[in-house]
Amino acid sequence: MPWVAVIRNTLRSLFKRRQLEVELHEEFEYHLQHEIEANLRAGMPPDEARLAALRLIGPISLQQEECRDSRGVAFFETSLRDVRYAARMLRRTPLFTAAAIVTLALGIGANTTVFTFVENILLRRLPVREPHRLAFLNRDGIVNVSYPTYLDLRDRNGVFSHLAAYRFVPVSMSVQLRENCRVWGYEASGNYFDELGIQPFLGRFFGPAEDDQPGANAVVVISHRLWRDRFASDPNVLGRQVKLNGYPFTVVGVSAAGFTGTELILSADYWVPLSMVAAIEPGSDWLRSRSAQNLWALGRLKPGVLQSQAEADLNRIAQDLAGVYPDILDRKTRFHLSTPGLLGQALRGPITTFGLVLTGIGALVLLLACVNLAGMLTARSSDRRREVGIRLALGAGKLRLFRQLMTESLLLALSGAATGFALAFGACRIFSSWHLALDIPFETAIRPNARVLCFTAAVAFATTLLFGLLPTLQTLRTDLIPSLKNAPGTRLRGWGVRDLIVTGQIALSVSSSSVPSWSCAACSARLTSNWASNPPTPFRPLSICACKAMIHSGAAPSTMRSSPRSPRFQECAPLVSSTIFPSGSVRTAPPLCVRTAPHHHHRKGERPSFIKSRRVI
């Protein structure tokens, strides 16, 4: 079949309906007149001529209807008619329609929100070249390796085209004199950007050559966001000096806007070569320590290499290493590769479980909505028996009526889905605007996208079947005669569809309301039992707050250690009645506990005013 012509004709049938209709009548009229004229010429009287012509042609309106059907768009036209009729029917019962749409909107909205979460966090790939070939290295439930081990893995493996390592650390960044901001970013191996195969927005990324000499290349790549917010989108940012923990670095590049590092939910603002660790973390020497497992490793599989082959190769290297360093690596060590983006299995595992639980709850809510709606429609179907009866009596086909009633359900579902999508959009905005009260830049922004929209549409169609099918079939089982008499019909049978629906509804409601309360009870029981077995030190939490002073300065560690007691910190003294400094390395910035002065209570999450008002460091 010449498809171009078919498509052209279909479009013409769709959009030039009026013209085609006129032509159709004109064509039959021409035929009729021609035939009549021929008959007149043959000597028939006018009346006879017309009747003979009509007899010869046959039932004109039936034939015209067949012509319309043969245009190939009967399906669309019927659907359009059905939708109009359905809209009229739904408008006639506004309360029912509103209730149905709200029910569906809640169910579909909940599922769309959950799917947005799953899609944005679990199904999203890193914005890099061929992300499916990237694999994150997990080892016996932990995700970290030490730098020397990383070097061994990198140099001895035969399965990765690149194997990069990186670490997410906070620094105090000073763009201008006496102005610091705390930002998080990566110390990354030199092959990091080569492995990802991405392009910078400005300037360049650093390469392996800038990572081979410790302390030699003080270069930094900044994120697009940092460039916009801290550098006012300065086009001449390349070559500028910034201080990271007091050590001067040169900006060599700005990453593209969509790239915030290789962990989806942690957004990085800078990248420096791993060889600069000593500059950023003064006094640390973990690059040479096999026991300091500070790095995450991310490999790009060579084309055609399977995950299992790569794991076998890594395990072989681990075996060798275990022979040399038995105190670091166990002979039973097994490597396991996972999709990158969520700290390997460390976050992907729990988040997947969480996502599954949410999906389950969402599905339950939707199922409940469908059952509710099916109940409402069944009640409505007994009101509509008469209408259906009349239409059946007038010769409507059951299939045709089925289609009409299902169109009504579909229209309801689509309206509900549209409202639900709007709800989900709002829910996602609320979720995105929520920031964890943590020091780490968690990326919680989730946004519905085209895939989510497709999901919502699919859910709408599925719900149509779920809530519309049974009531529709029941309506169509109408017995003609009792329905026309408006008699109760076949309602005295034992167990009908309606009873099943009610039973299902009760079961679902009970389970959906009891499962969360059981979970809450279990959680709270667990908390109290822990509380009972390990009672916390008895203290009055009122007016105590934990605050964290970042004392990165690049100065000698001894100075840093004394700095909390420095004169400037003491300026806060009038407001602070006592301070507890946990022991330990100051480099890792442990939280300090401060007891504010008695009159100086603060609400949870609010920073005490003395921290706001004074620059401690």
Place this chain on the structure above:
Amino acid sequence: MGKPTDLVQGTLDLLILRTISLEPMNGWAIAKRIVQVSGNVLQVQQGSLYPALHRLEHQGWIKAEWKNSENRRRAKFYALTAAGRKRLKSEVDNWYRLSNAIGLVIETI
């Protein structure tokens, strides 16, 4: 006596394609020609030609054009498309194969 319902759908298509293969024709003329050429054997109920014509047009085997007819009224003239010409050939071949086969069966028994 062939009535329209006796005409297998495919057969009506074949008749139409063959009839307009010589020159573009309107519906009335096609109906007349089929009756006339078949020696009044094939009596098509004339109106039922049109659904077939419209279907063939939709499927792209024939194309239609409004032109003035011999009595100077506007009529819709149908003509074969290139695809339709190929289709006619294969339909004719099919027809001969089928009728030969049926003929063989009848003569042998």
